[in-house]
Amino acid sequence: MSVVTIEKPVLEPTGALSVETVLSVRHWNEHLFSFRITRPASFRFRSGEFVMIGLQGDNGKPLLRAYSVASPSWDEEIEFLSIKVQDGPLTSKLQLIQPGDQIYLGRKPTGTLVTDALLPGKRLFMLSTGTGLAPFLSLSRDPDVYEFYEEVVIVHSVRRVSDLAFHDELAAKWQEDPLVAEQAGKQFHYVPTVTRETFRNNVRIDALIENGKLFEGISGVSKFDPETDRVMMCGSMEMIKQFGAWFEENGFAEGSNAAPGAYVIERAFVG
Numbered sequence: 402m403s404v405v406t407i408e409k410p411v412l413e414p415t416g417a418l419s420v421e422t423v424l425s426v427r428h429w430n431e432h433l434f435s436f437r438i439t440r441p442a443s444f445r446f447r448s449g450e451f452v453m454i455g456l457q458g459d460n461g462k463p464l465l466r467a468y469s470v471a472s473p474s475w476d477e478e479i480e481f482l483s484i485k486v487q488d489g490p491l492t493s494k495l496q497l498i499q500p501g502d503q504i505y506l507g508r509k510p511t512g513t514l515v516t517d518a519l520l521p522g523k524r525l526f527m528l529s530t531g532t533g534l535a536p537f538l539s540l541s542r543d544p545d546v547y548e549f550y551e552e553v554v555i556v557h558s559v560r561r562v563s564d565l566a567f568h569d570e571l572a573a574k575w576q577e578d579p580l581v582a583e584q585a586g587k588q589f590h591y592v593p594t595v596t597r598e599t600f601r602n603n604v605r606i607d608a609l610i611e612n613g614k615l616f617e618g619i620s621g622v623s624k625f626d627p628e629t630d631r632v633m634m635c636g637s638m639e640m641i642k643q644f645g646a647w648f649e650e651n652g653f654a655e656g657s658n659a660a661p662g663a664y665v666i667e668r669a670f671v672g
């Protein structure tokens with residue numbers, strides 16, 4: 402029997418890109434996977450930022466896309482959570498990566514889903530749909546976040562139960578995490594919701610806000626308060642537009658790295 406081996410190209414670092422090694426891959430379902438790669442000593446980022454990653458394209462040049470880092474800034478490895486778009490230029494290939502494979506990593510992470518872009522507050526709400534969860538996985542494992550906020554909430558809205566990536570770790574409040582287990586045990590809240598299958602919450606985020614379920618178990622009032630609440634949003638354009646407008650109307654000012662505010666979004670994220 403002959404074994405067919407597919408030759409993988411050897412990637413070359415450039416001024417803007419380093420070449421890293423895939424360490425592990427976890428497939429959540431046919432639409433979603435996560436993977437960990439090596440972290441170069443020179444790679445510094447703030448929890449919540451994104452970076453360009455990619456593979457070699459058919460023309461021999463790097464084929465890159467923006468990805469939120471899903472691991473916290475202190476982690477020795479870097480983790481990403483990815484969609485699988487069947488005819489997507491990058492993810493049709495990226496979903497096939499295996500440990501030992503090479504991948505490009507941009508040298509300049511950036512982004513607005515960072516605590517620097519928010520004013521001080523008491524409760525931090527991170528609202529996400531789909532892969533928009535990624536930056537919040539990073540932030541919810543960062544000890545600084547628990548110093549800055551008394552309560553830290555991730556809301557994750559997906560279509561199917563199997564889309565709830567990292568559900569068990571989040572539901573367990575990161576109890577296996579070496580740095581934040583103790584603080585997260587007291588201060589972290591996870592509110593998953595599934596819109597197209599049976600689940601304990603199966604309404605969209607707006608309905609969770611309206612019926613007050615989003616605030617269950619969280620101290621303080623059962624509605625958003627611009628004086629004390631800070632909000633980050635990441636995911637589908639529809640969600641970001643809808644909630645961005647709602648927060649503006651309700652006294653929240655959008656923040657940026659230059660001028661911190663009460664809420665921040667990652668504008669270009671498609672999720």
Ligand SMILES: Cc1cc2nc3c(=O)[nH]c(=O)nc-3n(C[C@H](O)[C@H](O)[C@H](O)COP(=O)(O)OP(=O)(O)OC[C@H]3O[C@@H](n4cnc5c(N)ncnc54)[C@H](O)[C@@H]3O)c2cc1C
Pocket residue numbers: 451466467468469470481482483484486488489490491492493531532535536667669670671672
């Ligand atoms: C700032 C920023 C951060 C991002 N972070 C992530 C991340 O952490 N994880 C991630 O999977 N993607 C992320 N994306 C999207 C990512 O850059 C790519 O679009 C995605 O990897 C698909 O690449 P592709 O070449 O296969 O297809 P593309 O040609 O890039 O996209 C094809 C189509 O697939 C859909 N699509 C693309 N990305 C998603 C998604 N994440 N969820 C649902 N539908 C999508 C859109 O309809 C898009 O038009 C981010 C984008 C931006 C701008």
